[in-house]
Amino acid sequence: MKNRKGSASVFLIFILTAMITLTAVFIYAAKRAAVISYGDGILNLACRSILSEFNLELKDRYGIFAFEKTGEEVEAEIKEYADYALHDNQEAKVTGIRAGFGEYSLADPRIIKEQILDHMKFALAEDLLDKWESDKSGQKREDRTLRNRRIIDSLPSAPLKSSSPGFADRIAEIKDKIGSIDEIFNQSKETYLLDRYILLKFKNALEDRVGRATFFENEVEYILEGDYSNKKNKAEVRRGIVLFRSGFNAAYLYLDEEKRAQTLAAAEVLTPGPQAVLTQAILIGTWAFAEAENDARLLEKGKPVVLFKDKASWATDLDSVLSNRDEGCIDTGNRKGFYYQDYLMIFLHFESETLKLARMMDLIQINMKGTSSRDFLLKNYNGGFRLKAKISGREREYDTRY
Template sequence: MRNKKGSASVFLVFILTAMVALTAVFIYAAKRAAVISYGDGILNLACRSALSEFNLELKDRYGLFAFEKTGEEVEAQIKEDLDYALQDRQEAHASRINVSFGQFSLADPENMKQQILDYMKFAIAEELLNRGKREESGEKKEDRTLRNRRIIDSLPSKPLRESSPGFAERIAEIRDQFKNMDQIFDQSKDTYLLDRYITLKFKNALNDQVDQATFFENEVEYILQGEYSNKKNQAEVRRGLVLFRSSFNAAYLYLDEEKRAQTLAAAELMTPGPPAVLTQAILIGTWALAEAENDARLLEKGKPVMLLKNKASWATDLDSVLKNLDQGCIDTGSKKGLSYEDYLMIFLHFESEPLKIARMMDLMQINMKGTFSKDFLLKNYHCGFRLKAELGGGERGYDARY
């Protein structure tokens, strides 16, 4: 015991033993970290694999990515992928795998909106919006009315139907809110992207060159009005368009000195004295409405109509209005103005976003029932899922979405 060399040897053995033990701990910790990392990677790949089985028709037709599976089916698929990938690495296996969809339903308006915005940003970047510009076909199918109560009750917009006023009843509100045309057509705004998506993916009364079959011919009009009849949707949107144009035409008649004087002179002939002012207002309203009817006919023929008229673009005359003469469609030859689709964009801009998205989903669901599966329901489709798994002795969570 008094031998110093022997004491040093014992001391060195203690130190070496501690170092070996510490090294073993580090090796074990590194191995565990590597196993967890490896398991993480495999789980993420399994999640991406599950997402790869999206509905191709939904993607091709509407640019949306979603899959239809139950939580149990996704869990079984992930377990199968893990078993295949980890045959020789059992220590990296995850246990107690649980899949939930929660906030990932495609029927959730926020998820639908985000998918549409992602698609439109891609379309703008790839310059897809102006490719294959559609023209008026001139051939319209017979009127269709949706009467199947089971389908109607399953529509995403059904809960909003009772509280939604008709399109024509909202024209005064649209007119009062209308201030800046540039905001409506600003491509950096989400509202513009949603509205442009609608005109790109859905038919309207003047444009039915969507590649796939649809139940309604006037789909954009359905989004604005919400009736289950083609004719009703077109008629109500047309009525709203005439009222909208009438208000701008009346403003021009009051601002144009020549036409204002013309209406006042006619009013004084009809009702001399103080009542002439009221008669003038009635004449201006009648004339503005007649011009608006002509505007609607021009738009239906694919002609542009200026939002704010000038002398060159004004078509009707007061004598014809007073004599109640229908001159058909008077074309001034003006090449300036907005198209029918541009006016639809204006109206869509002021549509309630939740209602607009819900009616879009109606059309998607109805059309997919007709061309893909009669049992198709958007609420059964998911744009992602939440995976919880026990890995390396602790619970880990993974969010997988398109």
């Protein structure tokens, strides 16, 4: 103990032992970190492999990426990929694989919305929105009605059916809410992208940009009305257009001095005295409705109708209204205003987003049943999943989505 050289040697041995131990710990930690990192890479790649098995028709038709697998199937595939990649590595062992879909199910409208917005932003950036051509060659089946109760009950919008008012019943509310038209057609707004997607991916009474077989011919009208009759959807949207136009036409008749004087003079002839004011209001309402009917006919012929009328765009006359003459479609030659599809965009803008997404999902599910698989259900498809696993005993978690 009194030998100083011996004491120094023992002290150095202690230090060297500690350094060797610390080095061994660092080597073990580095090795374990490398194993975990390697396992992470394998599992991430395995998760991406699952995503690569998306439904190709769903992607081509609607721009939606999703795969159809149960949790057990995903877990079995992940295990197979991991075992194959790690079979020579004794250190990296993957166990406790658990897959869950949770918020990634296509039954959740938020997942559908996110994918639609991504699809439309890409199309907008690539200037693809106006490059889809209309297809008017097919024969329309206007009288088709969905009657299969099993299919109806499985539709995403089925729980909302009883609480959803008809389209024509909401016209007064739409007229009250309408403000700046520029806001409705603002391409930077999510609502615009959703509504434009509807016009691109679903047929309407005048235009078919889909070019494929669909159950309903008036699909955009279904999104607005929600009836299972193709014919009724078209009729109710047309009725809504007439009511919508009637309100604006009546406002113009009250503001135009010449036409206001014309209706008052006719009212005084029909009912002289104080009742003339009430009769005038009835005449204005009737005339506005007749003009709105003519507006609807113009729209159906693919011609534009301005939102706020002026002398140049006004078509009907009071004499025709009083004599109840139907002169068919009167075209003033005006080429300014909104077309049928533009009016649909206005109506879609004020549609409840929840209802709009649900009915879009209805159409996707119905059409995919007809062309892909009759057992197709959106709730069986997923836009991603969450994976939990243990790599060499350490718990790991991965969120994988399109």
